[in-house]
Amino acid sequence: MVRTLDELAELSGVSRATVSRVINGGPASEATRQRVLEVVERTGFRPNTAARTLAAGRGRSGVVGVVMHVEAQQLIRDPYFSGLLQGISEGISEGADGMMLWLGHRSKEETLDRILRIRTLDGVIATADHSDDPLVDGLLASSLPTVLIGHRRRDGSASYVDVDNVRAAEVVTDHLLRLGRRRIGHITGGSGTVAGADRLEGFRRAMRRAGRLADAVITDGDFSIAGGAAGASVLLADGVEAIFCANDASAAGALSAIHERGLRVPEDVAVAGYDDLEFAATLDPPLTTVRQFVVQQGEEAVATVLQLVDDPDAGPRRVILPTELVVRQSTVGRR
């Protein structure tokens, strides 16, 4: 088996330098190119990645890092992450050779260290769902082309793929306003999360724009079913007639709290969520919510990081993916 450029050079009767040029698309006469490529083809030669990166100093490795620093449980249970992973894997299979994956089994500092130590990475994709994240900070500060999935306000000069959480929350809130409900409540997302903060912001904006800020009631949630139930209790005591929950899980909690009090959805209280997870359509009643195209987010992230690698000087790239309000019976009533 042919393992080195030298053997290849010997076989095709040219120098190693020439073979290298042919393989990397450098200057070479057409005749030489043909001859060498024929031998490459015939022998199934694979250049040594280590040698290549070492010699080139930089040089495409075809490997992208992926950092999803989340709890193990979350990865398994939350379709958001597995959807992302699926999209990324799909993107990688088209534009690169492979991905390195780091999940959250170490401290963020340690993970960062590991990532930066692997010098062969072309670029890295990281989920940025908390506003305080040394891992994301470290990646952005490094020389590694980095694309975030989601972003913090201060990541102004970073490249990222995201949905417009603020805008989507406005759309949901507008929808609730249009139902003619008086007081409207919002159960926020986990404290410290970017998505939670942005959805709250969108809720506020819509209420303000409608001149109904006085009718807005906000209570803290944490993206969980229990948090949603607790939040709903608070809001119901305040007499709300519609609730926008920061995600589907808390909406599920809210629904059960509402039912427990013998109230009807949506007649007494309208409820909307966010995420459009699979179970949203099977709740009672089916949940009005916001669909985000997670798999596509993963694919876009790969495309973006590869662009960044190709052209590192082109400045930050931002991709804002659309969302879709999915109206179901939890707001518009049964037919």
Add this chain to the structure above:
Amino acid sequence: MVRTLDELAELSGVSRATVSRVINGGPASEATRQRVLEVVERTGFRPNTAARTLAAGRGRSGVVGVVMHVEAQQLIRDPYFSGLLQGISEGISEGADGMMLWLGHRSKEETLDRILRIRTLDGVIATADHSDDPLVDGLLASSLPTVLIGHRRRDGSASYVDVDNVRAAEVVTDHLLRLGRRRIGHITGGSGTVAGADRLEGFRRAMRRAGRLADAVITDGDFSIAGGAAGASVLLADGVEAIFCANDASAAGALSAIHERGLRVPEDVAVAGYDDLEFAATLDPPLTTVRQFVVQQGEEAVATVLQLVDDPDAGPRRVILPTELVVRQSTVGRR
């Protein structure tokens, strides 16, 4: 910033060779070791992986390949794979620097090519759930230390981590036999899968050993809910009083088919599954099934591949992890 061994050597007043030895745990006097390590610590030096693998010829890259060539949907829905991934990630975080992950978005041949091209892999872990798998064949034929999760009969000289599906199926079948049921049915797993074939084998063995082969009824399933329901219909028509399903999903299907006919579980028909997925305990009635420790399988796979890397000549390593019969009301009745 200190980037090379030479700089480090200069700073600590020894030769590059000595620094290399210290870093890699080679022979060095305690005094020298201390001095060098102090400088390493202070400067945050990170050896260049590419140079290291190149020079060492083999040399630990700290990166393990992971191949789970499955449908995207399967990865998300089937807790088996995410559990495995979690265990592997955990193992990697302890014993290695990172993992490269390939999912099933390409043809197996292409994936194999990509993997072999990345020369920096220390070893690779691959799921081997189908008896016919060119990817697994290719990996085993390569010089890359390979550990399978699950194994085919013909992988006799391969290293693998597995559970004893045959034995576990025997235990389940024995359990059903001990209930005193007459005819006992088995709904098999997906055709071509190793686990399916092995569980069938275990079922057969137990029946034969009990001298009850004449009472064994076998029908084809495919690890799915629908397949389980269809299989149960066939078996019920044959008058079985107990059913061993090749996995929990088909057991769920079987249960609903049984209920549909107005039969009671376990009074009329006892049902057992395999996997002990989360939902097994919430079925009606709660399902007797076999628990396999999936996360642990992942961790063991990493440990095994790292051993293989450390000592490639030590011959194949096999780890057979235990399973546990979890008896619930679908076989022993309600209290």
Add this chain to the structure above:
DNA sequence: CCTCGATTTGGAAGCGCTTCCAACATGTGC
């Protein structure tokens, strides 16, 4: 047929590391 610029090619250096080998220091028993 010669000259000159453009193109193609090979030689050689070097990327940062490991590891063989020989040189040297140290300690032991006599």
Add this chain to the structure above:
DNA sequence: GCACATGTTGGAAGCGCTTCCAAATCGAGG
């Protein structure tokens, strides 16, 4: 104090590749 085994060190080669540089080749124009 000597010969020797043992432990520690530095020099140097080389892993497989890219790339600079200069030499060789090629055409076209004079």
